[in-house]
Amino acid sequence: MSPANSPLIDVTQSGGVAQLRFNRPEALNALNVPMAEEFKAHVDRLIGTPSVRVLLIAGAGRAFMAGGDLKAFLMTPAEGRAELSRRIIIPLHQALLALAESPLISIAAVHGAVAGAGMSIALGTDLALASGDATFNFAYPKIAASPDGGGSFWLTRVLGWRRAIEIALLAETLSAGKALEWGIINRVVGTEELMTAAESLAERLSKGPSRAYAATKRLLRQAGTNSLREQLDLERDSFATLSAEPDFAIALQSFFSTRAKSP
Secondary structure, X not given: OEEOOOOOEEEEXXXXXXXXXEOOHHHOOOEXXXXXXXXXXXXXHHHOOOOOOEEEEEXXXXXXXXXXXXXXXXXXXXXXXXXXXXXXXXXXXXXXXHHHHOOOEEEEEEOOEEEOHHHHHHHHOOEEEXXXXXXEEOOHHHHOOOOOOOXXXXXXXXXXXXXXXXXXXXOOOEEHHXXXXXXXXXXXXXXXXXXXXXXXXXXXXXXXXXXXXXXXXHHHHHHOOOOHHHHHHHHHHHHHHHHOOHHHHHHHHHHHHHHHHOO
8 A cells, every 4th residue: 555644644555445544543533733734635535536336434542532632622611612613523524525425435444433533433424334342422521512514414314213313312332243233344353353354344335436436326325405306316327327337238238148157
């Protein structure tokens, strides 16, 4: 892999897979202003890199991300905290929105503490894998704050109202098994197997029909706000467009070639 490293975030690329790793292990990757700004810069660059098809997001050290950098708030006078909040949240939100609207397939590989903004980021990715030692906590009530990072948007869509409001208000810790049962993540793997499993999944997706994946992602992301009529129209237009693509022709030939060889 060829690295493009920065102090707070490491980014590497191999083939069609880019890996972005939060790199403040001494602070459990707590999100501060420089990290939020770097995250946005890297996401923008990777979205604009034609060779990148899949983005794998992980965390260095003992945790994926333990939320925002509360020490920075403690050291900031009360009158400056609203501005500090905006300086962290605005680039974070810009990055997450760009990623959600991009054709890239995003995968979170989470371990250890997945709290606050870390949980919001994981919820917003297209797929999420967790190691068995991962723990999930929405955390915001513990600091008398409301969600950021898209957490309030994704939590309701992933879990429905009852479980979403329970997680958001009670801030009780969920095990990896419970997160899997509730649909917060897709898979749980052994702690030592997390990155191998995530990289294998990312590699598989990077070699698939990227335009079809992007169109499917777009349809699913829009389905929650569209009427049935609007969604059916989008499905029609999307399929028609893809059916004229070279990938479709190749897949069609492969399908019938395989059938012809079957007994």
